[in-house]
Amino acid sequence: MSLQNLNGLMLPAIEMELKRILSYLEGPRTQVFHDMLAYHMGWKGEGSGKEATGKRIRPMLVLLTYAASYTPTTKTEADAEVWERALPVAACFELIHNFSLVHDDIQDSSDLRRGRLTVWKKWGMPQAINVGDAMFILAHIALLETKDRFPPEKVLHAGSIINEACLALSSGQFMDISYEKRNNLVIEDYWSMIGGKTAALLSACTKVGAVLGGADEPSQESYRSFGHYLGLAFQVQDDYLGIWGDSAQTGKSTESDLVAGKKSLPILYGLAKNGAFARRWAEGPIQANEVGFLSEQLAAEGVKLFTQETSDQLTDLAIQSLRSADPQGEAGEALFELAQILLSRKA
Secondary structure, rough: HHHHHHHHHHHHHHHHEEEHHHHOOOOOOHHHHHHHHHHHHHOOOOOOOOHHHOHHHHHHHHHHHHHHHOOOHHHHHHOOHHHHHHHHHHHHHHHHHHHHHHHHHOOOOOOOOOOOOOHHHHHHHHHHHHHHHHHHOOOOHHHHHHHOOHHHHHOOOOOOHHHHHHHHHHHHHHHHHOOOOOOOHHHHHHHHHHHHHHHHHHHHHHHHHHHHHHHOHHHHHHHHHHHHHHHHHHHHHHHHHHHHOOOHHHHOOOHHHHHHHOOOOHHHHHHHOOOHHHHHHHHHOOEEEEEHHHHHHHHOHHHHHHHHHHHHHHHHHHHHHHHHHHHHHHHHHHHHHHHHHHHHHOO
C-alpha cells in the first residue's frame, strides 16, 4: 500500500506547509482576514476538520510526480524524504485550486461548500473576492520560495506552466458561465470547457512535478498527458454520477444536474441524439418529478453507455500515459494507486 504509506507522510506535511504560507497574513490588522482563508481551507469555524479540508489531490500529485521522477545522487539522499523540497510548489497548486473555488462559489451563487457556508455567504462578496485574490497571490509567493531549492531556470519553467494553467482555468470558467445561456452547444464545446476548468490544473501539477524532478522532455510530456486525461476522465465520471450515481454515496442529489440544466457530457450527447429527451429539453426547465423518467430515457437512447465508455477510454489513456512516463519507486506505485482510486470512484 504505497499510497497509504505516503499519504500518512505527505498529507500532514502539506497541511503544515499551507498553514505556514497563510501565516503571512497573521498580524494585528489582518488576523480576521487570515481566519477567513483558514475557514475556507477547513481549519477554523463550525464544521472544520477532515471533511471540510478536501482531499488535497493536486498537492499529492505534485509530490508523487516529483518523487517518482527524481533520481537520487547519493545514498543519503536516496534515504531522505526528497519530496519535502517540493512542498511549497504543492502548496502553490492547492492555493490556486482554492482561489478558484472561492470565486466559483460567488459566480455560481453557491451557499454551501463541503456542507459549510461559503466564504461569500458568511462574509459577503467583496471580502470573498479579496480572500480568493489573497490565495492566488500567496500561491505565487510559495512558488518563488523555491528559488533556493531548485535551479532558477526550473522555477521559471514551473511558473510559466502554472500561469498558462491559470489562464486556461479562467477561460474554462468563462465558457462554463457563458454556456448557461446558450442552447446551440455541441460536444466539442464541452471538451474545450473541461479542458480548461478541470484538466488544465491537474496536467500542470504532473508536468511541474516532472520538471522539478529532472525528468527528460518525453517523460515530462507523458506526465502532462497523464494529468490531462486524468482530469478529463474525472469530470466525465462526475457527470455520469450526477445523473446515474447513488445519492447515498455521492452526497449529491441526482436531480441537480438535470433540474439545473447543466451542460454536462450526457446532456449534450442526449440533445445531439435529437430524440425524446431532446424534445422534452426544448420545452423548458426540467422538474424534479421528471428526473427518474428522463434519466431512464437517456439510458434508453444510449447516453448512459456512451458516457461510461467515454470515461473508460479516457481512463485507459491516463494509465497508458503514466506507464509511458515510467514513474519509479514507491511514489511511482502510489501514482498508479491514486489514479485507480480517482477513476473508479462511486462518489
